[in-house]
Amino acid sequence: MKFSYANPTIIHFGQGQIQQISSSIPKNAKVLVIYGGGSIKKNGVYDQVVASLSQHSWSEFSGVEANPTKETLDKAIAQVKAENIDYLLAVGGGSVIDGTKYIAAAALHEGDSWDLITGDYKVDNAIPIGVVLTLPATGSESNMGAVVTRKATNEKLGFLSPAVRPKFAVLDPDAMKTLPEKQLVNGLVDAWVHVCEQYITSPTGHMVQEGYAEVLLRNLLELGAQFNQRDDKWRANLMWTANQALNGQIGAGMPQDWATHMIGHELTALWGVDHARSLAIIQPALLRNQLEYKQAKIEQMGRNVFGLEDSADLAERTIQSIEAFYASLHVDTGLSEVSGDKSDAIELIIEKLEHNGYTMLGENRTITPDVSREILTQAL
Amino acid sequence: MKFSYANPTIIHFGQGQIQQISSSIPKNAKVLVIYGGGSIKKNGVYDQVVASLSQHSWSEFSGVEANPTKETLDKAIAQVKAENIDYLLAVGGGSVIDGTKYIAAAALHEGDSWDLITGDYKVDNAIPIGVVLTLPATGSESNMGAVVTRKATNEKLGFLSPAVRPKFAVLDPDAMKTLPEKQLVNGLVDAWVHVCEQYITSPTGHMVQEGYAEVLLRNLLELGAQFNQRDDKWRANLMWTANQALNGQIGAGMPQDWATHMIGHELTALWGVDHARSLAIIQPALLRNQLEYKQAKIEQMGRNVFGLEDSADLAERTIQSIEAFYASLHVDTGLSEVSGDKSDAIELIIEKLEHNGYTMLGENRTITPDVSREILTQAL
Numbered sequence: 039m040k041f042s043y044a045n046p047t048i049i050h051f052g053q054g055q056i057q058q059i060s061s062s063i064p065k066n067a068k069v070l071v072i073y074g075g076g077s078i079k080k081n082g083v084y085d086q087v088v089a090s091l092s093q094h095s096w097s098e099f100s101g102v103e104a105n106p107t108k109e110t111l112d113k114a115i116a117q118v119k120a121e122n123i124d125y126l127l128a129v130g131g132g133s134v135i136d137g138t139k140y141i142a143a144a145a146l147h148e149g150d151s152w153d154l155i156t157g158d159y160k161v162d163n164a165i166p167i168g169v170v171l172t173l174p175a176t177g178s179e180s181n182m183g184a185v186v187t188r189k190a191t192n193e194k195l196g197f198l199s200p201a202v203r204p205k206f207a208v209l210d211p212d213a214m215k216t217l218p219e220k221q222l223v224n225g226l227v228d229a230w231v232h233v234c235e236q237y238i239t240s241p242t243g244h245m246v247q248e249g250y251a252e253v254l255l256r257n258l259l260e261l262g263a264q265f266n267q268r269d270d271k272w273r274a275n276l277m278w279t280a281n282q283a284l285n286g287q288i289g290a291g292m293p294q295d296w297a298t299h300m301i302g303h304e305l306t307a308l309w310g311v312d313h314a315r316s317l318a319i320i321q322p323a324l325l326r327n328q329l330e331y332k333q334a335k336i337e338q339m340g341r342n343v344f345g346l347e348d349s350a351d352l353a354e355r356t357i358q359s360i361e362a363f364y365a366s367l368h369v370d371t372g373l374s375e376v377s378g379d380k381s382d383a384i385e386l387i388i389e390k391l392e393h394n395g396y397t398m399l400g401e402n403r404t405i406t407p408d409v410s411r412e413i414l415t416q417a418l
Numbered sequence: 419m420k421f422s423y424a425n426p427t428i429i430h431f432g433q434g435q436i437q438q439i440s441s442s443i444p445k446n447a448k449v450l451v452i453y454g455g456g457s458i459k460k461n462g463v464y465d466q467v468v469a470s471l472s473q474h475s476w477s478e479f480s481g482v483e484a485n486p487t488k489e490t491l492d493k494a495i496a497q498v499k500a501e502n503i504d505y506l507l508a509v510g511g512g513s514v515i516d517g518t519k520y521i522a523a524a525a526l527h528e529g530d531s532w533d534l535i536t537g538d539y540k541v542d543n544a545i546p547i548g549v550v551l552t553l554p555a556t557g558s559e560s561n562m563g564a565v566v567t568r569k570a571t572n573e574k575l576g577f578l579s580p581a582v583r584p585k586f587a588v589l590d591p592d593a594m595k596t597l598p599e600k601q602l603v604n605g606l607v608d609a610w611v612h613v614c615e616q617y618i619t620s621p622t623g624h625m626v627q628e629g630y631a632e633v634l635l636r637n638l639l640e641l642g643a644q645f646n647q648r649d650d651k652w653r654a655n656l657m658w659t660a661n662q663a664l665n666g667q668i669g670a671g672m673p674q675d676w677a678t679h680m681i682g683h684e685l686t687a688l689w690g691v692d693h694a695r696s697l698a699i700i701q702p703a704l705l706r707n708q709l710e711y712k713q714a715k716i717e718q719m720g721r722n723v724f725g726l727e728d729s730a731d732l733a734e735r736t737i738q739s740i741e742a743f744y745a746s747l748h749v750d751t752g753l754s755e756v757s758g759d760k761s762d763a764i765e766l767i768i769e770k771l772e773h774n775g776y777t778m779l780g781e782n783r784t785i786t787p788d789v790s791r792e793i794l795t796q797a798l
Binding site: 055 | 420438624634
């Protein structure tokens, strides 16, 4: 076990914490408030943000879409440059935050913004970012990753840099109160798969990381079961659990998979499938396919997360329990339901994986395009 | 649940990580290496530190004792001022790190160093600190607390400041290889009680914090059971578990107790009892005394940590399980064994608690001097 880890993002957690913005952003900063489709104007979050920025000079950029596109974000980058913005405040969920990270990095680059996805531009600096989280799911509020879509080429790809890790994040569970059920479900599933990508991997015996991951998985199961009895405590527990699922800690020093994400991203890029739902489609088939490597950890998950008894088919029963969890949330796990009757759906995905260089996925680099094809066939 | 939390200390974890010192300390810094009695010269840690500092200008201060004293630390403070030191590197366990924090803060103060304990001097700044941890126990390597003893008055007291949180900490499990068994046991018990102080408190339902705390407690139980089969993995798991026990995370937004620590400190100040052993003496009696407030959480601990079945006396059986854990490590839990035949031992402790203003201890401020007297009587 070897790693270097820190998470310096200051978390302001709890009801009423949006007011912390005021003292968290330097008084002389020129702030751009970035948000999505305007739901924050209906649930009171926008008004609280505006009130908290009363001492600051600020402007705004709205219209960041789910699966934020380079095309939209380029407009924000132009605004940042034109207005000499030096602080970005993302108010939203993972899409707004990821988009803001892209803006923060690309605004300091003279060339095309996509260069930071291709790696032609190395992100060493970025405009500082603050976050007001409205949808617990991606953990983006305190990590250093972002995923962006280029509509022109149907590509959904990510980048990582410590420079885009938010300086602070407000996690006020009240901001979730008006979320549609579908988005809450997506958040539960997204956080669940984030934990799995860092947990269902080959070696065992990292007592802290594995123990914490099991806590988060049990929490998500329990929160799923309590879905129809949502209250303040439920929202607080989901918001903190989803943050922990991808803040770097449970993955520190662990082999990590992320193949479910890489393949799932192509479903979103091709057919606009919700991110979380793309993961639910790919994951069970991938786990069955990679049993050779993952059996011990899947069995551990069966025992410690689902409370299953030992048996020869424990791994298969564990995967079925994962599918039952998705089903209990009314999340489909069939690829054909989203790809429609396109007979060439699988080949389209394989083509894109190859184009993006994702030809050796998984913690053991065993998921070649041929294996991806097997997984996708199983997922139909 | 409401809190603000971040832990910016960069952890370099794993075998061979001591070399990270070289790039973690600014090249132009004037470094003071601070350590204890010289065990690091026998186990190779000192040599690795020296090799890693080959590009730096540095000097050293040795002789920081267990339960570091103001009297010793004042000499280091004088050296820091005389040599214009601007970076401190603590190489040791909790005592060396706590002592280094005291030095780091007091070296920027013109008056008497003890002013930062009394609060007459507010610690807003400190010389930056790096750590090479050799004894996992206190979590001091990534938190903002320190406890120091003034020999002249037999006082053992602490202070907290974000300014003294280490910038980085190297956690190389190999550094523990030559530790005496007694110190390893102390580390296990110290980390155990740290978790308990943040976990066995009144409300329940903080799913992340409580779940993580239970992971750490189960880890420590298991590591205790494997004590005679110690290997690389054992050391790595203990080192990371003990860090997590007091890095602020499991306590974020939780009511916290710390009465066991406050009373235990007096045993150390009066009779030089090892810190961990002072905690083992006080804790069981305190839990029985405060059952009115702590019953629900003690029962939860019984179920989730010790795997006990429900029963009317579940709380008592849980406390007995804690005592059995201490006994399995050959740690005494009787006060009379350390205070000797002093008939006035309890009154001596009460006097000191009152002198230090510790007259309303515990998460509900219910532990008055009279209650402390009851607890100490039970602990005899």
